[in-house]
Amino acid sequence: MTVLDDPTESREPATARPLENALFGVALAAQRIPWIDAPARALGLTPFTRESLTRQLLTQLKRSRSGRPVRLHTPFGAYLAPLDADDATDLIAHAHEAGALGRADRLTLEGRRHPVAPHAAVSVPPSLLRDVHAVAAQEAAHLVAARHADATVAREDWCAVVQRLARRVVLGDAAAEDTLLSDLLAVANTAEDANEYADRAAALRRRVSSYLREGDGAGGLGGLGGLGGLASAATDTARDTGSSPAPTLGSPTAQQAAAAVEHTLDLLTQATTHTALQALALLTVQPAMPASQRAETAVNEALRRYPPRSATSYQVTTPFRWHDVSIEAGTDILCATSWLHDLAAAEGEARPGTPAPSLCATPGQCEAAELAASTARALVVALTDLIQPVVREPRLDPDDLPRTLDPAKLTVALTGADASSDVPAAEPRPTAAQGRAPAHYAALTRESALSLEQHAQRLVDLAHDSGWNHDAVGERSRMLLLAHAERCRRAAADVQNAARWLAN
Known part of the structure; x- marks a missing residue:
């Protein structure tokens, strides 16, 4: 933490110099051009790659502003950017506690904003956590069976299987084949503005509500159909007893129950489609350790290095004070999670065992995010019980891991299936x-x-x-x-x- 409490003074956030603003804008724009690093790497000029130049810029900003958050004006908008991961977490937490935190937007490498689904409180039953491992094992077998002749799994096949896993965990077996549910979630997550997001989220809400209204989740995990069945049962109980509503999954309000299910499905889908595959890749460069420990370490490292939301912008709706800094309404707080992790690692500040960033955009404990991470770990454990992962593309150097690891461009072969398994072993691709x-x-x-x-x-x-x-x-x-x-x-x-x- 770089800012100390001062009950008497209040100051405006520091503002970047014009040249720093220009360089930061260039750093954002350069993320759109993946091939821009090729000439520098070919000539051995690593300091001139996007990663190195961005790190140098952040180091300069951190040094010139004593590590305090700085106001930046870029072609993509004006932001208040924390320069330290702990500061970013604390700043967002203060805004949340002050009731000043508005909409959160995921920022893409192309500079586009996509609204993030709001946080909804979820109470995950212990029985569901136990059953996740059994369901993950079933879907891991389907992934191994979906391999091509070269032991790789096509991206669309990976997503189809792991999205089914997410639907089964959240809504039970009744939603296993409801691919429309995942499609509606995907289009909601790619909405370009708040109005478009509202329309798409409404369609997703209607689809989720049909499970809660009709009780389609019954008979799934734990006999309650995952979270969806639990929400439906809790809603019916509350309606019969006339109990007062609470903003949790057990609320009698169907809208609150649906919001909790949507939030959980969103996080589980991110964890299984992105984080679990990245964790499998990181396993190939990890030292030997027990399987469960390897899976937990790999998933945590994937979340730290390659969070599904590498950058998030938070809108401030009302003024609040963070230590000795006054934050005005209308400010956009930019949390560039992956950049801050990269900077901390370069400065030797990344501590082993540091908790991985939460999948949830809202600070504080989120049981849905914990369930999502647990599901990703269960899937990795189940897969490594059957196969040995081998990264075909890109090449991974344990001493120089890439700054980004796009799951869509990541090719992992699932080799060496157990001969005693009913899953067929991979055959080499004919050439x-x-x-x-x-x-x-x-x-x-x-x-x-x-x-x-x-x-x-x-x-x-x-x-x-x-x-x-x-x-x-x-x-x-x-x-x-x-x-x-x-x-x-x-x-x-x-x-x-x-x-x-x-x-x-």
């Missing part, structure tokens, strides 16, 4: 060097075409579901599904032509 006959590749190509045709049919079947009939958003979604099905069919026809060419 021309192996001298296989063209007919062999023609057969593989026909299998790919069949898979595309089957996927197209599943999309058509989903589009014909009556659940799309209720509003314009549903109709637009249905048309998108049908259009994608048509593209899959065209692709399948092209692949079939390639198979015939190989066969002849």
